[in-house]
Amino acid sequence: MTLQFRCSGLEVPEPVRAQLADDDVAARLVGKDATLWGPEAEPEASIRLGWLDLPATSRELVARLADLRAELAGEGLDRVVLAGMGGSSLAPEVICRTAGVPLVVLDTTDPGQVAAAMTDLDRTVVVVSSKSGGTVETDSHRRAFLTAFAEAGLDEQQVGRRFVVVTDPGSPLAETAAAMGARAVFLADPHVGGRYSALSAFGLVPAALAGVDVAELLDDAADLAEHLAEEGNPALELGVAMGAGFRTGRDKVALADGGSGITGFGDWAEQLVAESTGKEGRGLLPVVLESVDAPGAAAPDALLAVVGGDPVEGRPSVGVAGPLGAQFLGWEYATAVAGRVLGINPFDQPNVTESKENTSRILESGLPDERPLATVGAVELYASGGVLDGVDLSAHDGLTLALDALLAAVPPRGYLAVMAYLDREADARAGELRAALARRTEHAVTFGWGPRFLHSTGQYHKGGPQVGAFLQVTGAVTDDLPVPDRPYSFGTLQAAQAAGDRQALADRQRPLLHLHLTDRSAGVDQLMRALG
Numbered sequence: 001m002t003l004q005f006r007c008s009g010l011e012v013p014e015p016v017r018a019q020l021a022d023d024d025v026a027a028r029l030v031g032k033d034a035t036l037w038g039p040e041a042e043p044e045a046s047i048r049l050g051w052l053d054l055p056a057t058s059r060e061l062v063a064r065l066a067d068l069r070a071e072l073a074g075e076g077l078d079r080v081v082l083a084g085m086g087g088s089s090l091a092p093e094v095i096c097r098t099a100g101v102p103l104v105v106l107d108t109t110d111p112g113q114v115a116a117a118m119t120d121l122d123r124t125v126v127v128v129s130s131k132s133g134g135t136v137e138t139d140s141h142r143r144a145f146l147t148a149f150a151e152a153g154l155d156e157q158q159v160g161r162r163f164v165v166v167t168d169p170g171s172p173l174a175e176t177a178a179a180m181g182a183r184a185v186f187l188a189d190p191h192v193g194g195r196y197s198a199l200s201a202f203g204l205v206p207a208a209l210a211g212v213d214v215a216e217l218l219d220d221a222a223d224l225a226e227h228l229a230e231e232g233n234p235a236l237e238l239g240v241a242m243g244a245g246f247r248t249g250r251d252k253v254a255l256a257d258g259g260s261g262i263t264g265f266g267d268w269a270e271q272l273v274a275e276s277t278g279k280e281g282r283g284l285l286p287v288v289l290e291s292v293d294a295p296g297a298a299a300p301d302a303l304l305a306v307v308g309g310d311p312v313e314g315r316p317s318v319g320v321a322g323p324l325g326a327q328f329l330g331w332e333y334a335t336a337v338a339g340r341v342l343g344i345n346p347f348d349q350p351n352v353t354e355s356k357e358n359t360s361r362i363l364e365s366g367l368p369d370e371r372p373l374a375t376v377g378a379v380e381l382y383a384s385g386g387v388l389d390g391v392d393l394s395a396h397d398g399l400t401l402a403l404d405a406l407l408a409a410v411p412p413r414g415y416l417a418v419m420a421y422l423d424r425e426a427d428a429r430a431g432e433l434r435a436a437l438a439r440r441t442e443h444a445v446t447f448g449w450g451p452r453f454l455h456s457t458g459q460y461h462k463g464g465p466q467v468g469a470f471l472q473v474t475g476a477v478t479d480d481l482p483v484p485d486r487p488y489s490f491g492t493l494q495a496a497q498a499a500g501d502r503q504a505l506a507d508r509q510r511p512l513l514h515l516h517l518t519d520r521s522a523g524v525d526q527l528m529r530a531l532g
């Protein structure tokens with residue numbers, strides 16, 4: 001079998017396993033039984049289980065994609081940019097990084113990062129991927145490239161032929177694609193939700209056009225699919241472990257790579273687990289670790305999941321080994337099983353819209369007029385939820401004191417979420433904040449790039465247990481970029497997204513420290529020094 005599962009040191013309460021077996025969950029899931037998650041979830045589940053068929057149904061894409069890639073190559077179009085958020089970009093990013101194939105992923109509103117993607121236009125094709133067809137970031141990228149191609153001298157027809165679209169049938173993007181004369185439109189199975197779409201057109205189109213052999217992914221997934229109705233199959237065991245962890249006080253899943261050869265799997269699994277389970281005041285919090293030994297790996301409230309390796313002896317942990325195609329399908333199945341154990345609907349994301357609505361309101365009414373509580377070098381400090389009450393920000397180590405106050409505000413069994421609305425290429429160093437903060441606390445520390453995490457862990461932050469404390473980092477924009485035919489720029493959109501999410505967290509009285517870097521590089525240096 002292409003997926004192997006091993007578990008160490010985790011107590012699985014007998015009722016968890018027995019109930020799943022008695023209820024015949026493995027076979028019923030493969031049979032797409034939409035009643036598995038209770039009557040309230042049934043309508044949604046009945047239109048969200050198509051991912052189980054993808055190893056077979058996606059086959060027909062392989063030849064079509066090979067032809068399209070050859071056609072593009074024949075015209076010298078060998079640079080693929082993917083505009084897509086969350087489920088529409090995380091899988092192709094892992095697929096391409098693992099295969100060592102270049103793919104420019106645009107899942108940001110950071111003006112610097114967007115501008116950096118808009119180079120080499122003469123050899124660029126843009127894949128615009130959005131299941132709903134209404135995601136503001138993706139639509140903004142489409143507009144920006146449309147204008148850039150036109151400015152580079154392409155006529156309307158030539159511009160259209162630089163776009164490949166992936167969307168659901170009947171979405172607004174399907175209409176737009178036809179209107180702009182897109183070179184190709186791939187209509188995905190509407191019975192597959194975004195975060196379960198790795199093996200659908202959403203995962204395969206960008207990856208294949210960039211040059212990955214996607215048939216291999218499907219082969220590896222198909223091999224696992226044959227076993228998914230069996231009791232004791234590895235994906236079921238992973239779901240049992242996740243559910244058992246939850247039942248025994250390990251409601252964080254610490255994801256680390258154990259030599260899988262897969263690059264960035266944690267970022268994909270993070271969305272799957274957080275958005276699927278983080279709701280109704282409960283959930284499993286994925287914590288993506290830098291390595292098996294990174295700070296947080298031995299947390300008493302976490303189940304350590306080693307991807308591509310063995311569990312760590314003496315620590316409640318699991319090892320999930322196998323090629324990427326099998327990992328995708330296996331984790332999707334496991335998450336659906338864990339959803340049943342948790343008693344939630346693993347297919348909806350009820351709280352994601354909240355920050356989006358706040359953002360729209362802010363774009364209409366204008367950005368909030370806030371004054372920093374203090375400025376330390378290149379860092380302006382703002383806070384809500386009482387985080388900085390009583391903290392002497394004028395002390396020489398005011399920034400360290402502020403960060404320590406935030407860490408102290410994390411409740412028992414809680415977590416700290418770092419949310420960086422920065423350029424994940426140019427400001428990549430900010431990613432080191434996670435480990436630096438995790439070294440100073442026994443609590444889980446997660447890291448997400450904004451606005452990308454809004455389509456992932458953002459659901460858990462708002463819908464999961466209210467035990468989070470939040471560090472939002474924003475940065476000065478030096479060269480802003482307009483969003484064509486929209487009354488705002490990328491910089492304004494990014495700022496409105498950050499403010500909209502702050503609002504959603506403040507509405508829940510969550511402790512929040514907002515640090516605005518007036519000079520990004522100097523600000524990140526300062527933060528790393530403050531965390532020493």
Ligand SMILES: O=P(O)(O)OC[C@H]1O[C@H](O)[C@H](O)[C@@H](O)[C@@H]1O
Pocket residue numbers: 085086087088129130131132133134135138194195275349352454455456
């Ligand atoms: O593919 P799209 O419709 O553009 O959606 C992209 C993302 O947006 C939303 O925020 C959802 O919560 C995600 O699950 C989804 O993957």
